[in-house]
Amino acid sequence: MITKYNGKRNMIKKTQSVRSLLVAMVVAILLFCSVACSTITEDLPRCTHYIDFRYDYNMMYTDAFGVEVKKLDVYVFDKDDRFVTCYRDEEDSLGENYRIRCDLPIGKYRLVAWAGRYARSYDFAAEVDSPEELSVRMKREADGTQDKELDALWHGEAEMEITGDKAGSTTVRLVKITNKFRLVVQGTEGVSLKDENIGFSITGANGFAAHNNLLLPDETVTYRPYFRTWQDLGEDGTVMEAVVVELNTMRLMENGDMKLSISRGNGEPLVDINLVKYLLLTKMEGYEMPAQEYLDRQDEYVMIFFLQKNSEGNYFVVKIKINDWIIRPQPGDL
Numbered sequence: 001m002i003t004k005y006n007g008k009r010n011m012i013k014k015t016q017s018v019r020s021l022l023v024a025m026v027v028a029i030l031l032f033c034s035v036a037c038s039t040i041t042e043d044l045p046r047c048t049h050y051i052d053f054r055y056d057y058n059m060m061y062t063d064a065f066g067v068e069v070k071k072l073d074v075y076v077f078d079k080d081d082r083f084v085t086c087y088r089d090e091e092d093s094l095g096e097n098y099r100i101r102c103d104l105p106i107g108k109y110r111l112v113a114w115a116g117r118y119a120r121s122y123d124f125a126a127e128v129d130s131p132e133e134l135s136v137r138m139k140r141e142a143d144g145t146q147d148k149e150l151d152a153l154w155h156g157e158a159e160m161e162i163t164g165d166k167a168g169s170t171t172v173r174l175v176k177i178t179n180k181f182r183l184v185v186q187g188t189e190g191v192s193l194k195d196e197n198i199g200f201s202i203t204g205a206n207g208f209a210a211h212n213n214l215l216l217p218d219e220t221v222t223y224r225p226y227f228r229t230w231q232d233l234g235e236d237g238t239v240m241e242a243v244v245v246e247l248n249t250m251r252l253m254e255n256g257d258m259k260l261s262i263s264r265g266n267g268e269p270l271v272d273i274n275l276v277k278y279l280l281l282t283k284m285e286g287y288e289m290p291a292q293e294y295l296d297r298q299d300e301y302v303m304i305f306f307l308q309k310n311s312e313g314n315y316f317v318v319k320i321k322i323n324d325w326i327i328r329p330q331p332g333d334l
Contacts, residue, residue, distance in 0.1 A: 047167045051087070051111065052099040055154060055174040059297050065174065066096035069115045069154065074100065074172070075134060076160075077110040083129050084109065099169070106164040112211050113172050115154035122153070134211035138250055140221055146207070147224040150248040152299075153178045155213040176299045177209060177251040183225075184304040185262060185270070186233065186242040188318075191309055193230070193241040197265030200225055202275060204258035206250045215253060223247050252276055254291045262305065270315055271305060282325040 051074065055065040071090040078084055087100050112134055117124060123137040136153070140146040154174040162168070183200055187193050201222050208218035225245035233240045252258060254276065262271035279301065283294045304321040320327040 047164060049102045049104070049160075049162045049167070050099045050169040051102050051158075051160070051172060052169055053094075053113070053115075053156070053172050053174060055115075055176070057173060057175050057297055058299065063096070066094060066098060068152065069094055069174070071118060072113065072115050073117055074111060074113045075128065075131070076102075076104070077112070077131055079108045079110075081110065081130050102160075102162070102170075104162055106162050109160040109162070111156075111158045111160055111170065111172055113154075113156040113158075113174065115156070115174055116152045116178075118151040121148075121151040131211040135216060136209045137218075138207035138221070140207060143222075144219050145222045145224060146248075147226055149226040149246075150178050150250075152176065153250075155209065157212065175213060175296050177213065177296075178299065179249045179252060180246065180300045181249065182244065182246050182300075182302045183260075183262070184242055184244050184302070185307060186304055187240065187307045189238050189240050191241065191307060191315075193243050193307070196243075198243045198270070199261075199263045199265065200245050200247065201261050202247065202249055202258060203261070204249070204256055204275075206253065206256060206258070209251065213251070215251065215256075221250075223249050252279070252295045254280075254295060260303075264315070268315070270307070271317060278320070278322065278327065281327060282322045 053065050053069070053072070054063050055069065056063045058064060070092060072088065072094065074087040076084040076086065084104065087102075089100075110131065112131055114124075114134070114136060117136060121139060123139060124135065125133050128134055138146065138150065139148075154176050156172040156174040158170050158172045160170040181202065185193060185198050201224055203220055203222050205218045205220050206215055207221040208216040210216050225247045227246040229244050231242050231244060233242055249258070252275075256276055258275040260271060260273050260275040260278075261269065263269045276295070279295065279298075280291050283289075283291065289297070302321075302323055305317050306319040306321075307315050308318050309315055317329055320329060
């Protein structure tokens with residue numbers, strides 16, 4: 001009985017030992033998996049770091065990077081602002097989960113990104129040694145006129161640190177620095193505009209952007225329409241004509257001197273206003289944001305100018321609609 005009892009007891013001890021050994025092995029495996037990335041040895045690869053991107057700095061507050069961005073240039077500089085490398089990609093759609101694998105040594109880096117920087121719309125340095133050389137200049141004619149549709153352009157910056165002890169990622173948040181304007185001059189009933197040869201322009205010195213998304217000194221650029229059409233909006237035989245154009249601009253600054261001008265073919269001015277001032281009138285009270293943030297988030301504007309004729313046959317603007325806002329100018333405003 002004693003022998004059997006001792007054998008049973010020894011068997012129990014062996015079973016417990018085996019279980020303990022199995023538990024220890026499982027713990028060791030889990031521990032190895034959890035710290036493998038944090039242990040740098042000759043036998044283990046360096047932990048991967050990724051760069052991802054977001055474009056939710058818009059009025060919808062939703063990430064539109066994967067839908068809108070098709071070309072990307074990301075410059076990497078070290079902590080002393082010396083050029084390290086550049087990542088470039090261009091596809092029909094970079095996709096929602098797009099990211100760049102960044103296999104760089106341990107250290108601190110600075111990222112400067114341009115998205116949509118096409119040579120057909122912008123001039124830029126092919127090779128750079130420092131961030132200051134990353135300026136982007138919008139192409140224009142010799143006289144400063146820009147009448148072509150611009151490629152949408154975004155800018156982004158971020159600080160990146162690679163520690164090597166764990167996998168990580170750095171997010172570059174993009175800001176759009178191009179704008180699209182759809183301008184409409186609409187006559188009231190009986191006012192004919194088809195043969196008036198209405199002219200449109202936006203002028204401002206904002207066609208030259210630095211690596212930090214601030215404007216560099218530039219000549220005055222005259223933005224003119226790249227698209228133009230005429231429409232009769234009347235019904236049941238009434239005449240209600242409208243002239244419609246589209247044009248682009250580069251980044252709008254809160255204190256920038258941007259002027260919108262509309263005139264008849266004979267030179268008679270119809271509209272001559274501070275563009276930014278009027279756009280900021282549409283900043284809804286519900287948006288708790290500074291003026292510059294509003295201008296950066298809002299990248300498309302529809303402006304409708306309603307014309308009437310006075311008894312002397314001269315045109316005047318009775319109402320302006322900017323996006324969903326109605327502005328009734330006072331005498332002398334335009």
